[in-house]
Amino acid sequence: MFNTIKILYHQGKQYIPDLRAARVPGIFRGRPEISSLPADVNALAGCCPTGAISVDPVAIDLGKCTFCGECSRLFPGKVKFTTDYRLATNDRNKLIVKEGETKPIVLDEKLIRTEIRRLFSGSLKLRQVSAAGDNSCELELNACGNVNFDMSRYGIEFVASPRHADGIVITGPVSKNMAVPLQLTYDATPSPKIIVLAGTDAISGGIFAGSPALDRSFIENNKIDLYVAGNPVHPLTFINGIADLLGIK
Amino acid sequence: MKYISIQNNQAIPADSIPESEYEQFLEMNLSLTGNHPERHCVLYFGHRENDMIRLICCIADDIQHNILVSSARVSGNETLRSLSAANFSFEKFERELNENFGIGYSDHPWLKPVRYSEWRADKNSIIANYPFYNISSEELHEVGVGPVHAGIIEPGHFRFICNGEQILHLEIQLGYQHRGVEQLFLEKKRLIERVTLAESIAGDSVIGHTTAFAYLLEALSGKKADDEMLFSRTVAQEIERMAIHTGDLSALCTDVAYQLGSSVLGRLRTPVINYFQEWCGNRLSKGLIRPYYNPFPFTRKLADRLAEVFDRFEPDFREINAEISTLPSTLSRFERTGMLTYDQLLSIGTVGMSARMNALERDIRKSHPYGLYSTLNHTPVIKHHGDVYSRVQIRKEEIWQSITYLRELIKNIPEPVNSHVNEAGLLPEQFAVSLTEGWRGEICHAALTDDKGNLRVYKVKDPSFHNWLALALAVRNNEISDFPVCNKSFDLSYCGHDL
Numbered sequence: 001m002f003n004t005i006k007i008l009y010h011q012g013k014q015y016i017p018d019l020r021a022a023r024v025p026g027i028f029r030g031r032p033e034i035s036s037l038p039a040d041v042n043a044l045a046g047c048c049p050t051g052a053i054s055v056d057p058v059a060i061d062l063g064k065c066t067f068c069g070e071c072s073r074l075f076p077g078k079v080k081f082t083t084d085y086r087l088a089t090n091d092r093n094k095l096i097v098k099e100g101e102t103k104p105i106v107l108d109e110k111l112i113r114t115e116i117r118r119l120f121s122g123s124l125k126l127r128q129v130s131a132a133g134d135n136s137c138e139l140e141l142n143a144c145g146n147v148n149f150d151m152s153r154y155g156i157e158f159v160a161s162p163r164h165a166d167g168i169v170i171t172g173p174v175s176k177n178m179a180v181p182l183q184l185t186y187d188a189t190p191s192p193k194i195i196v197l198a199g200t201d202a203i204s205g206g207i208f209a210g211s212p213a214l215d216r217s218f219i220e221n222n223k224i225d226l227y228v229a230g231n232p233v234h235p236l237t238f239i240n241g242i243a244d245l246l247g248i249k
Numbered sequence: 250m251k252y253i254s255i256q257n258n259q260a261i262p263a264d265s266i267p268e269s270e271y272e273q274f275l276e277m278n279l280s281l282t283g284n285h286p287e288r289h290c291v292l293y294f295g296h297r298e299n300d301m302i303r304l305i306c307c308i309a310d311d312i313q314h315n316i317l318v319s320s321a322r323v324s325g326n327e328t329l330r331s332l333s334a335a336n337f338s339f340e341k342f343e344r345e346l347n348e349n350f351g352i353g354y355s356d357h358p359w360l361k362p363v364r365y366s367e368w369r370a371d372k373n374s375i376i377a378n379y380p381f382y383n384i385s386s387e388e389l390h391e392v393g394v395g396p397v398h399a400g401i402i403e404p405g406h407f408r409f410i411c412n413g414e415q416i417l418h419l420e421i422q423l424g425y426q427h428r429g430v431e432q433l434f435l436e437k438k439r440l441i442e443r444v445t446l447a448e449s450i451a452g453d454s455v456i457g458h459t460t461a462f463a464y465l466l467e468a469l470s471g472k473k474a475d476d477e478m479l480f481s482r483t484v485a486q487e488i489e490r491m492a493i494h495t496g497d498l499s500a501l502c503t504d505v506a507y508q509l510g511s512s513v514l515g516r517l518r519t520p521v522i523n524y525f526q527e528w529c530g531n532r533l534s535k536g537l538i539r540p541y542y543n544p545f546p547f548t549r550k551l552a553d554r555l556a557e558v559f560d561r562f563e564p565d566f567r568e569i570n571a572e573i574s575t576l577p578s579t580l581s582r583f584e585r586t587g588m589l590t591y592d593q594l595l596s597i598g599t600v601g602m603s604a605r606m607n608a609l610e611r612d613i614r615k616s617h618p619y620g621l622y623s624t625l626n627h628t629p630v631i632k633h634h635g636d637v638y639s640r641v642q643i644r645k646e647e648i649w650q651s652i653t654y655l656r657e658l659i660k661n662i663p664e665p666v667n668s669h670v671n672e673a674g675l676l677p678e679q680f681a682v683s684l685t686e687g688w689r690g691e692i693c694h695a696a697l698t699d700d701k702g703n704l705r706v707y708k709v710k711d712p713s714f715h716n717w718l719a720l721a722l723a724v725r726n727n728e729i730s731d732f733p734v735c736n737k738s739f740d741l742s743y744c745g746h747d748l
Binding site for chain 2: 004066069128135139148201208232
């Protein structure tokens with residue numbers, strides 16, 4: 001007992017007091033900004049491993065971006081990654097950052113189904129489905145619940161069964177072998193329910209896009225309520241994205 | 250003897266690998282490994298060449314520090330004698346050959362699908378129809394778990410046969426995570442695509458896999474990593490090891506319902522992975538390792554920060570471990586749970602920390618050193634009980650060992666090399682094997698190039714390829730309620746296995 005109290009005392013305060021205004025340490029690669037400086041745009045587009053960069057105007061699709069930083073390494077005057085970790089939106093097009101844009105990525109309030117905030121803003125239980133995810137997004141989603149990030153302060157939690165859940169969070173590019181289990185998990189979740197895509201692999205297939213071993217029909221055939229970009233998603237990106245969806249201040 | 254002896258990360262002409270008749274090839278590789286615990290098969294694979302299948306077998310010798318490579322050629326239509334019948338540690342490799350090429354084996358004891366690869370020979374074989382082992386008895390019942398599990402964890406299916414609460418048999422069926430990694434290595438030609446792929450093989454072993462990839466590509470293009478790269482890769486590998494080990498110790502506490510241990514160790518991992526972010530911009534170190542160049546040179550400032558992280562980590566880590574190793578409630582769940590004997594580990598070819606938990610010394614850092622490991626004079630941590638507690642103790646001691654190595658390494662940061670990116674083409678008709686010791690154990694990447702220097706074959710083997718069977722055997726005769734803690738004590742990779 002005495003030891004336990006001693007350990008607790010030594011821990012001090014570990015939680016991040018304000019998750020909505022927290023800053024990330026170090027050189028995090030978050031929302032990029034593309035300057036209007038001239039550059040060999042075809043070479044710029046060509047350096048991307050996943051074809052996330054388009055030209056005319058130059059734009060980076062964060063749903064495809066693996067955040068490897070190769071473009072900013074080769075074209076430091078043209079592309080800079082800021083430490084802005086707010087990379088979640090419900091409008092797929094908002095993940096495309098164009099030349100000259102410096103505004104934050106936000107949700108489109110009009111696209112949020114009315115029942116989401118009415119039913120889930122005080123309590124949202126989520127079932128996670130890893131569909132060929134590489135365990136990096138899975139580790140970060142687990143971290144959302146640790147004592148540092150403590151996502152459950154908002155009533156947002158991952159639960160053990162789809163029967164207990166209000167929605168599913170998909171990671172990974174969705175392999176053929178996971179297509180049926182993914183559908184079954186979604187079907188087992190009671191309505192109304194939301195679908196969240198966490199990470200570049202889930203949003204676009206990432207580096208695996210186009211592999212014949214994938215089956216992305218579930219993603220293509222269902223309405224997605226939130227896209228959370230990252231490789232892997234940062235816990236702050238995920239928590240703030242969900243909080244924005246639920247209208248948590 | 251018809252084999253060629255090579256070193257870790259040494260490229261050789263592809264046609265210098267001696268070829269034997271299949272029967273001689275079989276006898277030779279069996280005699281190399283039989284009664285030689287210091288030798289084990291690190292890779293055995295096939296590839297199509299004209300109308301034949303060329304089999305290549307790589308046996309690592311931990312005492313001689315070399316890899317013995319031999320080959321044979323078969324048509325794929327004949328039914329062969331298996332190596333597994335005499336040495337069970339070949340079983341997974343032969344199952345893969347059977348799945349990918351349709352090679353039949355007359356005496357393989359467990360010839361079942363491995364991962365339902367997109368490029369499998371028999372497309373009628375589908376994951377929903379896996380042939381599970383069963384025992385018919387009114388006394389017994391089956392429990393199916395997965396593929397989607399109760400936590401935030403990758404998918405796989407576990408089928409238990411139980412007598413009441415007691416597990417008699419567990420069969421682990423994988424393949425749900427199959428993304429086609431090996432094939433994509435051949436199709437994606439640009440370095441940045443390939444290295445991104447290597448980082449995505451297993452997101453909890455980014456350094457282990459990407460380092461194996463980097464050394465392999467450098468070997469195949471006749472380049473050598475400079476001192477700065479060797480340094481960064483070695484430092485990063487030990488940080489990854491201690492970060493994931495710390496997270497696993499937290500999860501092990503969760504699985505025995507010890508909340509304080511779970512919370513403290515969970516938060517102790519945070520500054521370690523945040524350190525990766527400070528170094529390279531990504532908490533799981535994606536972007537840090539590149540072949541041919543070093544995108545994030547290690548600086549004096551980074552060294553001081555690392556020492557600071559350790560100064561704060563150590564007292565709390567020491568304190569919580571002292572508590573865990575004296576609490577009856579944790580010890581009674583850890584000790585004598587999920588036990589494996591040395592003979593079992595040897596017979597199934599277990600690698601890494603799962604082998605070291607019961608006296609089987611398998612550690613690439615010592616046996617086939619790469620990077621700066623030869624200068625560290627690494628001594629593997631060895632335990633002798635083979636239970637969950639041994640796996641806990643190994644992690645704890647390896648974390649201390651990594652901290653010791655890292656504190657030593659950062660005393661001498663190599664001078665920055667003014668290296669600009671010098672991407673190099675691969676040499677034609679080469680073969681090389683690259684082994685690294687990730688936190689789970691031995692990671693193996695190997696490749697063959699064609700006459701134009703394109704990749705002809707790219708093979709990846711995660712330690713989980715061998716070690717999943719260790720988990721299945723460890724839970725026998727345990728209560729099914731102990732499965733979660735057994736599973737976490739191995740913490741094996743699904744995507745690393747399924748590729």
